[in-house]
Amino acid sequence: MKSLAAFPVLAMGGAICYPGATMNFLAGTWAGEWVAGLGRVAMLSRDAFLSLLTFKVAWRDLLYQIYFIGIKSQSVVLVTGGFTGMVLTAQTFFQFHKVKMDTATLAVVGVSMCDELGPVLTALMVAGRVGAALAAELGTMRVTEQIDALRTLATHPVDYLVVPRLLATTIALPLLTVESIALGIVAGYWVGSSLLGIDPAYLWANMLKYTTNIDIFFGLTKAFVYGGIIALVGCYKGLTCGLGAEGVGRATTEAVVYSSIAVLITNFFLTLVLQRIAVMML
Amino acid sequence: MIEVRELTKRFGTQTILDGVSFRIEAGESVAIIGRSGGGKSVLLKHIIGLLQPDAGDVFVDGENITRMTERQLLRVREKFGMVFQGAALFDSMTVAENVAFPLRKRRYSAAETERRVGAALELVDLPGTQKKNPAELSGGMRKRVGLARAIVYEPQILLYDEPTTGLDPIVSDSIDKLIIRVRDQLAVTSIVVTHDMRSARRVGNHVIMLHDKKIYANCTPEKLFASADPVVRQFVDGVADE
Numbered sequence A: 001m002k003s004l005a006a007f008p009v010l011a012m013g014g015a016i017c018y019p020g021a022t023m024n025f026l027a028g029t030w031a032g033e034w035v036a037g038l039g040r041v042a043m044l045s046r047d048a049f050l051s052l053l054t055f056k057v058a059w060r061d062l063l064y065q066i067y068f069i070g071i072k073s074q075s076v077v078l079v080t081g082g083f084t085g086m087v088l089t090a091q092t093f094f095q096f097h098k099v100k101m102d103t104a105t106l107a108v109v110g111v112s113m114c115d116e117l118g119p120v121l122t123a124l125m126v127a128g129r130v131g132a133a134l135a136a137e138l139g140t141m142r143v144t145e146q147i148d149a150l151r152t153l154a155t156h157p158v159d160y161l162v163v164p165r166l167l168a169t170t171i172a173l174p175l176l177t178v179e180s181i182a183l184g185i186v187a188g189y190w191v192g193s194s195l196l197g198i199d200p201a202y203l204w205a206n207m208l209k210y211t212t213n214i215d216i217f218f219g220l221t222k223a224f225v226y227g228g229i230i231a232l233v234g235c236y237k238g239l240t241c242g243l244g245a246e247g248v249g250r251a252t253t254e255a256v257v258y259s260s261i262a263v264l265i266t267n268f269f270l271t272l273v274l275q276r277i278a279v280m281m282l
Numbered sequence B: 001m002i003e004v005r006e007l008t009k010r011f012g013t014q015t016i017l018d019g020v021s022f023r024i025e026a027g028e029s030v031a032i033i034g035r036s037g038g039g040k041s042v043l044l045k046h047i048i049g050l051l052q053p054d055a056g057d058v059f060v061d062g063e064n065i066t067r068m069t070e071r072q073l074l075r076v077r078e079k080f081g082m083v084f085q086g087a088a089l090f091d092s093m094t095v096a097e098n099v100a101f102p103l104r105k106r107r108y109s110a111a112e113t114e115r116r117v118g119a120a121l122e123l124v125d126l127p128g129t130q131k132k133n134p135a136e137l138s139g140g141m142r143k144r145v146g147l148a149r150a151i152v153y154e155p156q157i158l159l160y161d162e163p164t165t166g167l168d169p170i171v172s173d174s175i176d177k178l179i180i181r182v183r184d185q186l187a188v189t190s191i192v193v194t195h196d197m198r199s200a201r202r203v204g205n206h207v208i209m210l211h212d213k214k215i216y217a218n219c220t221p222e223k224l225f226a227s228a229d230p231v232v233r234q235f236v237d238g239v240a241d242e
Helices: A030-053 A059-099 A102-143 A146-152 A157-195 A200-210 A213-239 A244-281 B040-047 B070-077 B095-106 B110-123 B139-151 B169-186 B197-203 B221-226 B230-237
Strands: A010-012 A015-017 B002-011 B014-024 B029-034 B055-060 B080-083 B157-161 B189-193 B206-211 B214-219
Touching (some): A102 A157, A102 A213, A146 A157, A157 A213, A213 A244, B014 B040, B014 B055, B029 B197, B095 B110, B110 B169, B157 B169, B169 B189, B189 B197, B197 B221, B206 B221, B206 B230
Parallel strands (some): B080 B157, B157 B189
16 A cells, blocks of 8 residues: 555546545544545645745735734634633632632633634634635635646646635634733723622732743644644645535535533643643743 | 557546547647547546546557656646636636636736736637636636636647536637637647537547447548448437337
C-alpha cells in the first residue's frame, strides 16, 4: 500500500479531494471513515501550510476575511464575553460570600476568563457564525462548479480560498478573545462593585494579583489554535460537501458540530500541555 | 495535441467510461456527442485534469497529465479555457472581475487588464456589461461571460461543456456562431460536448459519439449524419426506445 505522502492531491467527483489510506481492517467502517476524514483534514492543513510558506496568498481576500470574521463577529463576541463575566461574578460571589472571601471574586473571574471561558466561548460562538459561513460559501461554490472553474483558471483552491480564511481566522480569533476577556472582567467588576457591594479597590487589586501574564498567554495560544481548527474544518466541509442543497446544508451543520466538538476536546489536552509548559518555564 | 488512451472511469460500482481512446490534433474542432449521463462531461473533465481516471492516460502536448499533482496540473491548465454548463461565474464578483480573474497572475497594468476585458466582452457581444453582477444576467449572457473569461488569456485549447443546454433556439444559434467565430479568430483547438445535433453539425469538423461507455463513432459530421447505422440514426433523429 502507498504511504499517504505518495498520494497527489487527487480530483474526485469534481472536488479537490484528499484521499486517505486507512488500514484494511477499518475499510468501510464508521471508524475507518472517521480516521480517513482526519487524514484528509491533515492533508488540507499540509497544503495550506505549504501554500503559506510559498506566499501564494490572495492578500486582498485576506483583508476582506479579517473584516468579515473579525469586525462582523464583534457584537456576538462582546455579548458572550460581557454576560459570561457578569454571571460568573455573581455565582462566584454567592459561594465565596459564605466563607467571607468576597474580594477574591474578580480574581476567579479574571483567571477563568483568560484560561478557559474567554477562548472557549469565543471559539464556540465564532464556530457557529464563521464555521457555518465558510462551509456554506465553499459548499455553494462547489455545487455551482465555481471551484472547478477556479482550477481550470490555473488557481489552486487552497491558495485562493483556504489560506486567506485560515490566516484571517487565526489572526481574528485571538483579537476577539482579548476583547471578550477584557469585557468579561470589566462587566464582572461592575457587577461586583455596583450590584453586589464588594469593595472595588480590593476586588480589582486581587484580580491583578492573581491574573498573570501566563493566563493571558494561555488564552491567546488557545484562541490561535481554535481559529485554525474552525477555519480548517469549515473549509474542508465546504470543499468536500455533497451535491445539491442538501449537501450544502449538511456540510454547514457538520462544520459547526465538528469544529465545536474539536474545540472542546482540544481544550482539555491543550490545558494540560500548556500547564506543563508553564511549570517548566517558572 | 490531446491524446486519450484506454480511459476507464468508475463512480463506485458504476462504470462511466470503458477503454475510451482518441486523438485530437492542434487546431481541430471536435464535437463529443452522446446521450445524457453517457460520460461526455466526465470525459471533458479528464482532458483538463479535473477528474482522475481509474485506468488509462491523457496526454496534452505529449505530457501525461494523469500522473500529475494538482499543483503540476495548474501549469498544464494555463493552455486551456473551459466554458461550464452553468457558466460557473464567481457570484461574489462583477462581470469585469470575473473576466479579469485569469489575468491576475500575469501582472498586467490596470489599463491593460481593462482593455483586454473590454476586448473579450466585445468578442462575445456583451460590451458595456462590466459592472453588472452575474445574478443580473440571463442564461445566455452568463454563458457568454463564461466564454469571455475563458478566452481573455488566449488559451490554446477551449473546452465547452454543453454550451447550448437550457437556452432557446435563437440564443443557442448565437452561441454556436460565437464558438465558430472564436475558433476562427483565435485559431484554438475546440472540444464541444453537446447533445444538440444542430450544434454538433455546425461547430465540429470532427464528431466523437459516445455510446454504452465506449466510442461508437469517430468521423466527420457529414459522415455521421449520413450514417445508416441504427444506433447513430436513433440518436441523430432523436427517437426514443419503444
